[in-house]
Amino acid sequence: MKPVLRSARWFEPDTMRGFSHRSRIRQLGFSREDFLGKPVIAILNTWSEINPCHYHLRERAEAVKRGVWQGGGFPVEIPALSITETYMKPSPMLYRNLLAIETEEILRSLPVDGAVLMGGCDKTTPGLLMGAISMNLPSIFLPAGPMLRGNWNGQALGSGTDLWKFWTERCAGSIDAETWEQMEGGIARSAGHCMTMGTASTMTAVAEAIGLTLPGASSIPAPDSNHVRMAMATGRRIVDMVWEQQTPSTLLNEHSFDNGITACMAMGGSTNAIIHLVALAGRRGFALPLERFDTIAARTPVLADIRPSGRFLMEDLYYAGGLRALLERIRDLLHPDCFTVSGKTLGENIQGARVINDEVIRPMDQPVSAQGGTAVLRGNLAPGGAIIKPSAADPKLLRHRGQAVVFDSMAELEQRVHDPDLDVTPDSVLVLRNTGPLGGPGMPEWGMLPIPKKLLDRGVRDMVRLSDARMSGTAYGTCVLHIAPESYIGGPLALVHSGDWIELDVPGRRLELDVPEGELQRRKEEWRPPPPRYTRGYGALCAESVTQANLGCDFDFLHAGGETSEPDIF
Numbered sequence: 001m002k003p004v005l006r007s008a009r010w011f012e013p014d015t016m017r018g019f020s021h022r023s024r025i026r027q028l029g030f031s032r033e034d035f036l037g038k039p040v041i042a043i044l045n046t047w048s049e050i051n052p053c054h055y056h057l058r059e060r061a062e063a064v065k066r067g068v069w070q071g072g073g074f075p076v077e078i079p080a081l082s083i084t085e086t087y088m089k090p091s092p093m094l095y096r097n098l099l100a101i102e103t104e105e106i107l108r109s110l111p112v113d114g115a116v117l118m119g120g121c122d123k124t125t126p127g128l129l130m131g132a133i134s135m136n137l138p139s140i141f142l143p144a145g146p147m148l149r150g151n152w153n154g155q156a157l158g159s160g161t162d163l164w165k166f167w168t169e170r171c172a173g174s175i176d177a178e179t180w181e182q183m184e185g186g187i188a189r190s191a192g193h194c195m196t197m198g199t200a201s202t203m204t205a206v207a208e209a210i211g212l213t214l215p216g217a218s219s220i221p222a223p224d225s226n227h228v229r230m231a232m233a234t235g236r237r238i239v240d241m242v243w244e245q246q247t248p249s250t251l252l253n254e255h256s257f258d259n260g261i262t263a264c265m266a267m268g269g270s271t272n273a274i275i276h277l278v279a280l281a282g283r284r285g286f287a288l289p290l291e292r293f294d295t296i297a298a299r300t301p302v303l304a305d306i307r308p309s310g311r312f313l314m315e316d317l318y319y320a321g322g323l324r325a326l327l328e329r330i331r332d333l334l335h336p337d338c339f340t341v342s343g344k345t346l347g348e349n350i351q352g353a354r355v356i357n358d359e360v361i362r363p364m365d366q367p368v369s370a371q372g373g374t375a376v377l378r379g380n381l382a383p384g385g386a387i388i389k390p391s392a393a394d395p396k397l398l399r400h401r402g403q404a405v406v407f408d409s410m411a412e413l414e415q416r417v418h419d420p421d422l423d424v425t426p427d428s429v430l431v432l433r434n435t436g437p438l439g440g441p442g443m444p445e446w447g448m449l450p451i452p453k454k455l456l457d458r459g460v461r462d463m464v465r466l467s468d469a470r471m472s473g474t475a476y477g478t479c480v481l482h483i484a485p486e487s488y489i490g491g492p493l494a495l496v497h498s499g500d501w502i503e504l505d506v507p508g509r510r511l512e513l514d515v516p517e518g519e520l521q522r523r524k525e526e527w528r529p530p531p532p533r534y535t536r537g538y539g540a541l542c543a544e545s546v547t548q549a550n551l552g553c554d555f556d557f558l559h560a561g562g563e564t565s566e567p568d569i570f
């Protein structure tokens with residue numbers, strides 16, 4: 001027997017309100033038979049002209065609508081906050097939770113039975129999914145898809161990764177202005193999200209691996225006609241999901257999250273995924289300790305040879321067989337019995353997927369690196385934990401002892417880091433603080449601190465760098481990130497002085513400040529909290545409620561257990 005549709009509460013009663021709800025749909029030019037008795041599907045579209053990663057989504061929503069009509073549903077496209085990684089300041093991360101709230105409340109307050117979530121630029125994937133998990137209506141995610149490879153002078157350019165790399169060369173004086181301008185015009189050639197293994201490619205792959213997209217959806221480049229077909233199939237499928245009452249809570253469990261982490265590791269995924277996965281699991285009602293990432297990383301080889309850890313780009317991954325082929329290759333590391341939005345298990349979704357190019361998706365015995373791309377560090381500098389991506393670091397620096405050079409803010413760093421008189425050597429440890437969830441605010445991606453120019457001139461290209469910030473998934477270097485608790489609230493990072501010895505031991509998973517306990521205690525007593533960043537508005541709400549990096553930076557009141565009731569309709 002078919003379930004009673006949620007939207008029927010709005011549309012079916014023979015009441016004044018029922019009349020009003022029906023008449024307003026008819027105002028759009030539809031007849032009663034177009035929507036009555038059909039699943040109403042919200043297409044949450046994060047299209048915006050200020051978000052080039054999503055500029056095809058308005059057109060793609062039309063394909064989703066075609067699919068919904070074909071499936072027997074009634075589509076309604078609804079705009080949602082477009083978090084654009086490139087432009088949103090002080091940090092797009094500050095707004096992930098706003099999109100999550102918006103998603104949840106749009107779905108709760110409107111007469112909808114299911115949702116297609118359209119996004120891909122870094123924070124849009126977790127924001128949409130967090131809201132949908134909390135609302136728990138049948139929901140399916142349609143990834144925006146990666147943009148095409150960049151091209152300059154016949155050379156493939158990767159978003160972010162090659163920007164950082166060539167900017168370093170530009171600072172070193174080895175790239176002239178004309179070449180730089182040519183690169184600017186060639187690095188982003190089509191709609192779609194960053195095509196390196198940044199946060200966008202990582203999180204869309206994670207969404208697929210935890211079971212919230214149709215099989216293969218995360219790998220298709222945005223301009224490919226297969227992306228249009230995937231959009232239509234997604235529209236058709238959500239209608240069936242409504243009738244099957246397949247909600248996030250029926251799909252997501254600890255095993256599906258293990259699949260998401262495993263996919264992230266095998267892809268050499270972004271460290272940002274850790275924060276987002278912890279937040280997503282929290283919305284589903286369970287804790288994901290950082291050590292889970294370390295455990296899974298230790299048993300998962302990096303097979304995707306994608307920048308920044310590898311050589312290729314997402315378009316190459318698609319032609320090599322895509323995520324399905326990669327997951328089939330690591331099937332033994334997955335829980336293939338987890339159900340997905342396709343109505344089948346993950347194991348069925350990837351069955352028979354073939355790797356077409358072993359250079360891009362490496363065989364198990366020839367990985368990019370034998371272990372996953374993430375290590376969790378603990379120690380007196382990071383009692384709540386810290387993260388490093390060893391696969392993107394200089395192996396020689398993974399065990400390192402050096403003296404701190406401390407910057408209290410990004411502004412101070414910008415001012416001093418290239419000063420020829422800066423007291424710094426290649427062995428120094430650069431420390432940036434006040435860049436965490438509250439201090440940043442919003443944990444900006446400043447964790448790949450620039451190498452001082454005087455060291456660049458000597459050929460230095462990597463150093464140990466510490467911060468409570470995040471780092472773009474497209475970035476690289478020996479950068480210790482997400483140090484918790486953050487310095488802005490008095491975490492141990494706040495107590496470091498320039499000249500202190502710091503020890504990084506990635507194989508031993510340790511990060512230590514070599515200062516006697518008594519001296520640290522004295523510094524702690526002297527420490528005074530900085531003034532609040534915001535005294536009003538959304539920023540003040542964030543400051544009151546945001547959790548630390550190891551807890552997912554969600555708002556504590558959204559992370560909380562319990563249920564929010566359905567709206568009364570009078």
Ligand code: FES
Nearest residue numbers: 053121193194200
């Ligand atoms: Fe949108 Fe990178 S800027 S994904």
